[in-house]
Amino acid sequence: MADSSESLTYAKLPRNTVNRYGKPRGRYDAEMINTIVNTSQVLHVSFPVPDDPFPAMLPMLGFVGSYADASLTLSDPLDLYLHGYISSRLMRLGKSASVSQKEKGKGQEEEKKEEGEGAGEGEGEEHEPSLPLTIAATHLDGLVLALTPNHHSYNYRSAVIHGHAVAVADPAEKLWAMEHITNGVVPERWAHARVPPTRTEMTSTQILRVRIVDASAKVRAGPPGDDRRDMRDGELRARTWIGVVPTWMCYGEPVASPENRCGEVPEHISSFVRRENEAGERNALAAAKGD
Amino acid sequence: MADSSESLTYAKLPRNTVNRYGKPRGRYDAEMINTIVNTSQVLHVSFPVPDDPFPAMLPMLGFVGSYADASLTLSDPLDLYLHGYISSRLMRLGKSASVSQKEKGKGQEEEKKEEGEGAGEGEGEEHEPSLPLTIAATHLDGLVLALTPNHHSYNYRSAVIHGHAVAVADPAEKLWAMEHITNGVVPERWAHARVPPTRTEMTSTQILRVRIVDASAKVRAGPPGDDRRDMRDGELRARTWIGVVPTWMCYGEPVASPENRCGEVPEHISSFVRRENEAGERNALAAAKGD
Numbered sequence: 001m002a003d004s005s006e007s008l009t010y011a012k013l014p015r016n017t018v019n020r021y022g023k024p025r026g027r028y029d030a031e032m033i034n035t036i037v038n039t040s041q042v043l044h045v046s047f048p049v050p051d052d053p054f055p056a057m058l059p060m061l062g063f064v065g066s067y068a069d070a071s072l073t074l075s076d077p078l079d080l081y082l083h084g085y086i087s088s089r090l091m092r093l094g095k096s097a098s099v100s101q102k103e104k105g106k107g108q109e110e111e112k113k114e115e116g117e118g119a120g121e122g123e124g125e126e127h128e129p130s131l132p133l134t135i136a137a138t139h140l141d142g143l144v145l146a147l148t149p150n151h152h153s154y155n156y157r158s159a160v161i162h163g164h165a166v167a168v169a170d171p172a173e174k175l176w177a178m179e180h181i182t183n184g185v186v187p188e189r190w191a192h193a194r195v196p197p198t199r200t201e202m203t204s205t206q207i208l209r210v211r212i213v214d215a216s217a218k219v220r221a222g223p224p225g226d227d228r229r230d231m232r233d234g235e236l237r238a239r240t241w242i243g244v245v246p247t248w249m250c251y252g253e254p255v256a257s258p259e260n261r262c263g264e265v266p267e268h269i270s271s272f273v274r275r276e277n278e279a280g281e282r283n284a285l286a287a288a289k290g291d
Numbered sequence: 292m293a294d295s296s297e298s299l300t301y302a303k304l305p306r307n308t309v310n311r312y313g314k315p316r317g318r319y320d321a322e323m324i325n326t327i328v329n330t331s332q333v334l335h336v337s338f339p340v341p342d343d344p345f346p347a348m349l350p351m352l353g354f355v356g357s358y359a360d361a362s363l364t365l366s367d368p369l370d371l372y373l374h375g376y377i378s379s380r381l382m383r384l385g386k387s388a389s390v391s392q393k394e395k396g397k398g399q400e401e402e403k404k405e406e407g408e409g410a411g412e413g414e415g416e417e418h419e420p421s422l423p424l425t426i427a428a429t430h431l432d433g434l435v436l437a438l439t440p441n442h443h444s445y446n447y448r449s450a451v452i453h454g455h456a457v458a459v460a461d462p463a464e465k466l467w468a469m470e471h472i473t474n475g476v477v478p479e480r481w482a483h484a485r486v487p488p489t490r491t492e493m494t495s496t497q498i499l500r501v502r503i504v505d506a507s508a509k510v511r512a513g514p515p516g517d518d519r520r521d522m523r524d525g526e527l528r529a530r531t532w533i534g535v536v537p538t539w540m541c542y543g544e545p546v547a548s549p550e551n552r553c554g555e556v557p558e559h560i561s562s563f564v565r566r567e568n569e570a571g572e573r574n575a576l577a578a579a580k581g582d
Contacts, residue, residue: 223548250541257514
């Protein structure tokens with residue numbers, strides 16, 4: 001990251017400057033962005049496809065972290081890792097589209113990237129193919145019901161990240177990322193499954209490391225806001241309920257496979273379900289109240 | 292749509308042919324795709340940005356429907372409508388990027404589109420600016436926990452749509468779309484809010500109509516599948532719980548705004564919350580069992 005040593009925020013470029021209604025809803029804080037990503041079960045990943053007017057878009061699994069520096073926390077700019085098994089097409093593109101992308105992408109971002117990548121790991125990868133990706137992570141925290149359709153809204157936390165993806169070649173880094181991906185679905189799951197992966201599983205799994213060029217987040221919380229004229233309309237207010245319906249991802253009672261031979265649901269799963277449901281509800285309620 | 296008269300499916304082009312592990316997880320059925328979209332509170336919308344290697348990506352509200360033909364159902368190919376207030380940037384691009392997109396996009400999609408648009412409404416819009424969009428709608432139905440990290444997966448329903456967006460100019464169509472957008476958040480909400488919108492609200496609201504070029508869905512349901520070798524490992528199976536944690540969007544007890552003067556939560560909201568929670572849980576459980 002270009003400015004990782006200077007601050008805890010991702011680079012702020014014109015592209016990711018958020019400004020709507022004059023109120024800055026944007027957050028450039030790395031911790032906010034990283035937390036939105038790492039609490040998302042699904043990321044949406046978009047990338048240009050040669051000779052196609054439509055970008056490709058795929059739901060994928062991923063997380064932010066640093067393989068090179070274990071001392072970094074969610075407050076630091078990190079790398080984004082994506083699990084590629086959902087689409088071999090993306091990975092093939094990542095491997096073949098590199099040259100044309102490198103040729104084309106000599107804009108400010110490339111300059112910025114080169115500038116910022118002098119230090120740290122990844123020196124050996126300068127000639128690796130890379131693919132420009134846009135990654136979104138979105139949490140819906142509530143339905144905001146106002147007096148008028150116009151002021152209806154959502155409470156949400158949303159992050160959008162731009163970066164260059166390369167396929168991870170180092171088996172140790174790949175294994176590290178696979179462990180994080182698995183534990184991102186259910187914490188401690190890796191240690192409770194059959195590991196390490198076989199040689200075949202290692203080679204058939206593909207992991208992308210995305211060097212983040214810039215990232216931004218948008219957050220809305222709190223009750224609806226309405227226009228003064230509508231707020232002065234006593235008849236309207238008496239008949240129109242306003243407030244927030246909190247929303248969160250609910251995790252149900254685990255359903256054993258007919259092939260399960262392990263008996264009861266183990267603690268690492270049941271405690272995760274309990275924790276997530278409590279945290280989800282607590283968070284959505286706090287957002288509804290604007291805490 | 293090019294083939295709306297022939298079948299109930301969206302066009303199947305190489306781009307949206309889904310094939311993974313040899314098992315066709317793809318569904319080209321219009322009803323499946325349309326239902327995934329219309330039960331999504333949030334869509335992810337991606338589009339190319341001139342002179343930028345990264346596609347833009349925005350969470351937006353939208354629905355599929357037909358303004359021109361009210362007799363069409365979710366089994367028919369429909370138009371996708373997006374509410375533009377989340378990003379005025381997208382709409383500006385839609386208005387300005389038209390010429391370059393039209394020049395560039397003389398591929399198979401453009402030909403297909405022209406061919407298919409001879410009949411129906413929209414004649415007057417042939418010279419309107421349009422923007423190529425990719426739209427994704429994704430429902431997470433469960434965490435699939437297998438014996439090995441490699442076979443961990445999600446139960447999900449995911450739709451990806453490609454189409455050309457134009458800004459809706461006709462006030463009647465715009466009003467119709469605004470009503471659908473509002474009722475897509477909470478059914479019957481439009482009739483319970485202050486309507487119609489003022490002239491200012493009408494002009495400040497922007498709606499995009501997307502003519503769908505192609506669309507596809509992917510669905511996974513059922514318990515985990517593991518490799519035969521792992522399934523023969525009695526020790527592994529005795530210590531590793533396998534099954535599905537069902538997941539769905541939970542709607543909590545509505546939280547009144549401090550400014551609410553309407554008293555109790557009205558029926559159109561409370562019954563919606565109840566219905567959604569019941570349907571969400573029922574659906575996730577059915578997916579967990581592979582029903």
